[in-house]
Amino acid sequence: EDKVVQSPLSLVVHEGDTVTLNCSYEVTNFRSLLWYKQEKKAPTFLFMLTSSGIEKKSGRLSSILDKKELSSILNITATQTGDSAIYLCALLSGTYKYIFGTGTRLKVLA
Amino acid sequence: EAQVTQNPRYLITVTGKKLTVTCSQNMNHEYMSWYRQDPGLGLRQIYYSMNVEVTDKGDVPEGYKVSRKEKRNFPLILESPSPNQTSLYFCASSFPPGQQNSPLHFGNGTRLTVT
Numbered sequence: 104e105d106k107v108v109q110s111p112l113s114l115v116v117h118e119g120d121t122v123t124l125n126c127s128y129e130v131t132n133f134r135s136l137l138w139y140k141q142e143k144k145a146p147t148f149l150f151m152l153t154s155s156g157i158e159k160k161s162g163r164l165s166s167i168l169d170k171k172e173l174s175s176i177l178n179i180t181a182t183q184t185g186d187s188a189i190y191l192c193a194l195l196s197g198t199y200k201y202i203f204g205t206g207t208r209l210k211v212l213a
Numbered sequence: 214e215a216q217v218t219q220n221p222r223y224l225i226t227v228t229g230k231k232l233t234v235t236c237s238q239n240m241n242h243e244y245m246s247w248y249r250q251d252p253g254l255g256l257r258q259i260y261y262s263m264n265v266e267v268t269d270k271g272d273v274p275e276g277y278k279v280s281r282k283e284k285r286n287f288p289l290i291l292e293s294p295s296p297n298q299t300s301l302y303f304c305a306s307s308f309p310p311g312q313q314n315s316p317l318h319f320g321n322g323t324r325l326t327v328t
Binding site: 135139148198205206 | 244248254255258263271313319321
């Protein structure tokens, strides 16, 4: 059965800290892995990672896929209070189903 | 503005009373899908559609129906709602999934309470 496991479940840090969020998966046929940020309402897209293993970066956020380890990490450097959110990892399977992890709740204290 | 629009945003109903949650997108996306989000369980896919007249079950389809008669619309139908369908529902759309320009775009959610 395809599944996605995110860790840690929650995290509290201070502004300026660097955080690493983890996503591990099991899938019979991998297409891509996506990261989303969810604040009060709809998830918003951060990154899409494919088999190429290329690191994706956007400002203070970066993410990379390790296909050998069946995992991905999302790094946030110099965290700000506006980074407080739930971060979701999603797997796109071979049958075009999306499987989401339960998310990591990040709280950044001023 | 490119968006996925869900209606209603909030809905309180009673057990057994049929309801429909509408979803419309203006981005000409082929792929549309429905999710429910419950505490501790994350987002779970209910149904998805690769294109007009093509629909498939996600992980939790029991108690739900969908239809895709037009490209822009993908309504979610609960024929006989039950309290265990109380949840936050999201509709999402994209170009054919797996391509670099095709992340899911989410609507703002519908909070459904079934009493």
